[in-house]
Amino acid sequence: MTAPFDRRHTDDLMAFLAQSPSPYHAVANAAARLADAGFTRLAETDAWDGGPGGRYVVRGGALIAWYVPEGAGPATPFRVVGAHTDSPNLRLKPTPETGRHGWKQLAVELYGGPLLNSWLDRDLGVSGRLALRGGGTALVHVDRPLLRVPQLAIHLDRSVNDGLTLNRQEHTMPVWGLGAPREHELLDFLAEEAGLGSAGEIAGWDLMAHSVEPPAYLGKDRELLAAPRLDNLLSVHAATAALADTARRGGTPHHIPVVAAFDHEENGSESDTGAGGPLLRVALERDVYARGGTAEDRARAVAGSFCLSSDTGHAVHPNYGERHDPDHRPVAGGGPLLKVNVNQRYATDGVGRAVFTAACEQADVPWQPFVSRNDIPCGTTIGPITSARHGIATVDVGAPILSMHSARELCAAVDPYLLANAMAAFLRPAE
Ligand code: ZN
Numbered sequence: 001m002t003a004p005f006d007r008r009h010t011d012d013l014m015a016f017l018a019q020s021p022s023p024y025h026a027v028a029n030a031a032a033r034l035a036d037a038g039f040t041r042l043a044e045t046d047a048w049d050g051g052p053g054g055r056y057v058v059r060g061g062a063l064i065a066w067y068v069p070e071g072a073g074p075a076t077p078f079r080v081v082g083a084h085t086d087s088p089n090l091r092l093k094p095t096p097e098t099g100r101h102g103w104k105q106l107a108v109e110l111y112g113g114p115l116l117n118s119w120l121d122r123d124l125g126v127s128g129r130l131a132l133r134g135g136g137t138a139l140v141h142v143d144r145p146l147l148r149v150p151q152l153a154i155h156l157d158r159s160v161n162d163g164l165t166l167n168r169q170e171h172t173m174p175v176w177g178l179g180a181p182r183e184h185e186l187l188d189f190l191a192e193e194a195g196l197g198s199a200g201e202i203a204g205w206d207l208m209a210h211s212v213e214p215p216a217y218l219g220k221d222r223e224l225l226a227a228p229r230l231d232n233l234l235s236v237h238a239a240t241a242a243l244a245d246t247a248r249r250g251g252t253p254h255h256i257p258v259v260a261a262f263d264h265e266e267n268g269s270e271s272d273t274g275a276g277g278p279l280l281r282v283a284l285e286r287d288v289y290a291r292g293g294t295a296e297d298r299a300r301a302v303a304g305s306f307c308l309s310s311d312t313g314h315a316v317h318p319n320y321g322e323r324h325d326p327d328h329r330p331v332a333g334g335g336p337l338l339k340v341n342v343n344q345r346y347a348t349d350g351v352g353r354a355v356f357t358a359a360c361e362q363a364d365v366p367w368q369p370f371v372s373r374n375d376i377p378c379g380t381t382i383g384p385i386t387s388a389r390h391g392i393a394t395v396d397v398g399a400p401i402l403s404m405h406s407a408r409e410l411c412a413a414v415d416p417y418l419l420a421n422a423m424a425a426f427l428r429p430a431e
Helices: 007-019 023-036 185-193 230-248 279-290 295-303 350-363 382-390 415-427
Strands: 053-059 062-068 078-084 089-100 103-111 124-132 137-147 175-178 202-211 216-218 224-227 256-262 306-310 337-339 368-370 393-398 400-402 409-412
Touching: 007 023, 007 224, 007 230, 007 415, 023 053, 023 062, 023 124, 023 137, 023 230, 023 256, 053 279, 062 230, 062 279, 078 230, 078 279, 078 382, 078 415, 089 124, 089 185, 124 185, 137 175, 137 185, 185 202, 230 256, 230 306, 230 400, 230 409, 230 415, 256 279, 279 295, 279 382, 306 350, 306 382, 306 415, 337 350, 350 393, 350 415, 382 393, 393 415, 409 415
Parallel strands: 078 256, 078 306, 306 393, 337 368
Antiparallel strands: 053 062, 062 256, 089 103, 089 202, 103 175, 124 137, 124 202, 216 224, 224 409, 337 393, 400 409
């Protein structure tokens, strides 16, 4: 029987989502949870030692964390849970101060594939990373209403409800004040918010907008969770919780549990912090060598390794049931998805299915197959990339949600908890 729903997992997810408006914040908050569980941070530029225990590295918006159990050898295989830290949003252009007709505006680029209409008429804050003149970075998170992308009144477009058309340049620039735009006004403001002496200390930055409305339970019995960035911080949070839990229980000597949280999935994963980059491969390799292993040990460890790539998927939408395959209809609250696409948009195969369903069985968690209609192409995720780049057998899974890529998505409150339990069983398989 499935364990009763422990709502503390989802409560903590809500806090994690609210604290993590950017990939940099997501990684910092995951790292803090791992540090609480006894993990040590390593610098990529230092020499690594390789005793038992938990370690992690952070690079930009990506994090790789692993736990070496007592008794693990240099050829002991890895069990990796992979996820991504980035979400579609509005990001600030290099010279953001702009405006016209008496309005101060900020110039934004579109990151990934947002549902643009979901960003209209929302109160938005600003967050991200500041690169400092003397070296190093600082995080900034202004979590009160600053910006808004205003809709056009219906009186000025009577046909708007028959199909909204938004130009990605003309119609996406938020307003944030009145009067003429003033150069450096945003950086001056953010320097103050970040507690820096002046904007002169900021030599570079990566800044983005987020909805300031906090995550919330919906429904009489709080069965639903409405929140930004469920895609895919839901998985990052679940993986972090599962790894911390595995470390607290000491793991098993037969597997080294790993979490890989990558940036840049929403635009193809090709970066030094994306799943297409060398970050995971190098971290695992260095760990093998730090524990006295050889190239042969590394190859043996990778050959025996397995990756559970977790990302959100589509629950059947009650108002658009015909968009889903008639025979594969995953429901919200029904447990994690096993995502299948025979053309390798998902990496799942029969062997992967066996590994994942064994984990679900071990955790007493129900699971549901997901496959698209043949006439509606499906999305993809880090699974096929991780599998191809690292040569690690991979299965794609995730939690069912609605409104994927909206500024505010929706899922069942229980599904993040069920996914985390399945991940914990995957990371610590029964002997
Ligand atoms: Zn995703």
